Amino acid sequence: MDKKFEEILDDCLDRLGHAETVNDCLKHYPDYAEELRPYLITAQRLDQSFSPSRVAKEKGREKLSKAMSTEEKRKPSAIRNIFNRRLVWAPMAAVLALAIIVSAIWGIFLPTQEPVYAxxxxxxxxxxxxxxxxxxxxxxxxxxxxxxxxxxxxxxxxxxxxxxxxxxxxxxxxxxxxxxxxxxxxxxxxxxxxxxxxxxxxxxxxxxxxxxxxxxxxxxxxxxxxxxxxxxxxxxxxxxxxxxxxxxxxxxxxxxxxxxxxxxxxxxxxxxxxxxxxx
Amino acid sequence: MRSTGSHVILNRELKVPNKKEIIADLYEKYYDKVARYVFARTGDRMLSEDLASDVFVRALKSVDSYKERGLPIEAWLFKIAHNLVIDYYRKKGREAHLESEPASGDDVEEITERDMEIDRITKAMEKLTPAQREVIGLRIFSELSSVEAGKIMGKTPGAVRELQSQALKTLRQILGKDG
CATH class of the missing domain: 2.60.40 (Immunoglobulin-like)
Known part of the structure; x- marks a missing residue:
């Protein structure tokens, strides 16, 4: 098939995807209109043939929601328990601040090294x-x-x-x-x-x-x-x-x-x- | 890190402050397109709707390992959908081919014009090669660009344009007869 025609068809399919009508597309390519029309009508028929139902989408939403809950349960809760204790926060914050300072000093004296994934x-x-x-x-x-x-x-x-x-x-x-x-x-x-x-x-x-x-x-x-x-x-x-x-x-x-x-x-x-x- | 087990070819870490929110947003935005893509591959409406939701469950489980390497997260979803379709047919122990869904109800009068149109399109899609079917799924049913479709299929945009032109030519000839 002619490469030029393939490119024009491609552009028209993009236009149909952006809510242009078949006739709108054809106006951009009057020299190819006759050849293009049946292709675009076919594409439009395909596009309009199937959309999932709202019921299915709702069921899928529920399935995803359940999967999210399961994922949440599988996470270890120990860390969360630690963070829930108020008294632990102050020393942890102090340790964290110290770690940041040490890391900063470390970074000044040592060149940063990107991990190699080879x-x-x-x-x-x-x-x-x-x-x-x-x-x-x-x-x-x-x-x-x-x-x-x-x-x-x-x-x-x-x-x-x-x-x-x-x-x-x-x-x-x-x-x-x-x-x-x-x-x-x-x-x-x-x-x-x-x-x-x-x-x-x-x-x-x-x-x-x-x-x-x-x-x-x-x-x-x-x-x-x-x-x-x-x-x-x-x-x-x-x-x-x-x-x-x-x-x-x-x-x-x-x-x-x-x-x-x-x-x-x-x-x-x-x-x-x-x-x-x-x- | 790249995991070919999931066919995700990405390398920049996706920052996931709340992966549930990300997946929920993707679900709202892409569920329809993913379902339509699966329909183009299988020709089965109910299966398309089921597998589409499975795509997001799978995405939820593997989002931590998502890293971008020229494949946007939307394209990653379609890659998961592609793999789920293949897994489905593998489990069923048969070659991936389109299957016409039985019309709803036994009474012929109950078959709506829409069902007949879906049936005609499903049968026409059976005549395409798997690659042509995939390109129609990605370009027309899911409205991805040629560049995006090419990234998912591992083909150049030129190859995608050629495949879609051939596919539409075949479909036009078949659907033109009975349309």
């Missing part, structure tokens, strides 16, 4: 085959974070979110393969923990969906690794499905037993065995 972290999951009879162990995790070690120059140890959204994987399906959960650009430096929130576990044994208890929803693993600038690091979380599913007092519980492997390019730093690290 390295890549990829997180994968895999699995050791479980007992027979289990046909599905669907695990949903969210909020995957890694912990960056502090430095003697004053950087504090801090948690960095690498994958925020929920990720689901089936421990049966990932047997013998590695499923990529996500990838993130991270700062070069030393890291020593990875943690995630276990949202849910759906277990199917002999065709029956079993309710699974998750005693600890925070899964934290410990292994130090260094990320150099421009380097790609692959973190493989190798779940042992057999060891992770526990039967206690007639109930089934998910207590993840995970082996953490760090790969730097072709190098393998070896596995981290054992149960998750306790903070």
């Amino acid at each position: 390295s890549t972290l990829e997180i994968r999951v895999t699995d050791i085959p479980p007992e027979s009879g289990i046909s599905s162990i669907e695990v949903t995790v969210s909020n995957i974070e890694i912990r960056k070690e502090g430095s003697r120059w004053g950087w504090r140890t801090r948690w960095i979110n690498v994958i925020n959204e929920e990720q689901t994987f089936d421990l049966i399906e990932i047997k013998d393969i590695e499923q990529i959960l996500g990838e993130a650009e991270i700062e070069p430096g030393n890291y020593d923990r990875i943690r995630m929130h276990i949202e849910s576990v759906k277990l199917v044994i002999d065709g029956e969906l079993i309710e699974v208890d998750i005693p600890d929803r925070q899964l934290t693993l410990s292994q130090s690794f260094e990320v150099e600038e421009g380097e790609k690091i692959v973190v493989v979380l190798d779940f042992d499905a057999d060891q992770s599913i526990k039967r206690e007092n007639g109930k089934v519980a998910f207590k993840p037993m995970v082996q953490m492997n760090i790969r730097k390019g072709q190098m393998d730093h070896g596995p981290h065995h054992g149960p998750p690290f306790s903070d």
Whole structure:
């Protein structure tokens, strides 16, 4: 199709989007009017074909409102409790003021350093085959974070979110393969923990969906690794499905037993065995 | 930081003094456009309305990680919508294709002219390629500019113009016959 015509059509679509009529648009391009008209009428028909209902929008608003309340509940309340105590304010303000002064002095003597985001972290999951009879162990995790070690120059140890959204994987399906959960650009430096929130576990044994208890929803693993600038690091979380599913007092519980492997390019730093690290 | 898990390609921190307010504002401003975009992709009215609200719930959960790198927050919403549509079809275990929604009620007389028009458009949209359908969704149903649509689709504005021209040509031919 003629590039000139494509540009004119594009401009007319913008004009229709800004409440101009088909005839208004055509007046701008009289030489193309005959050719343009059927395209614009088609666009107008599409535009007028569907709009969501007010009822649906209201329902969606309620759904969003519920999600907001849930988010609020999930936030730790300890900090808020501290701030609610009046007596704590004065010393805290003093400490804060002191911290600002120290930071200012620090900033004068040390050049500011912009963080470099040139390295890549990829997180994968895999699995050791479980007992027979289990046909599905669907695990949903969210909020995957890694912990960056502090430095003697004053950087504090801090948690960095690498994958925020929920990720689901089936421990049966990932047997013998590695499923990529996500990838993130991270700062070069030393890291020593990875943690995630276990949202849910759906277990199917002999065709029956079993309710699974998750005693600890925070899964934290410990292994130090260094990320150099421009380097790609692959973190493989190798779940042992057999060891992770526990039967206690007639109930089934998910207590993840995970082996953490760090790969730097072709190098393998070896596995981290054992149960998750306790903070 | 970039997370390809969410397909957000951004790098400047969004200051979120109150993320609930931001998402609530976005909802009021963009719900209709997002729903119309999803409709263009799926051809299903109820699904479009449901998925559109899910887009904002998803946005709420991931707004903390939103960072701008040439992709405005509005475009980020459509990126989430795009991913949710793909997730939906993946979960359903079938290829992404348009599906005509059944007409309301069994009585033919109850089918309104509007329903018939939606049905005609849905069937016509089935003839488009996925990229053409997406460009129609973004440009005509959601009224984004070619530049914005291009950023979301990873295409140049020229490629967007070409896709929309081809798509409208196909739709014109189909809808012209029965319109």
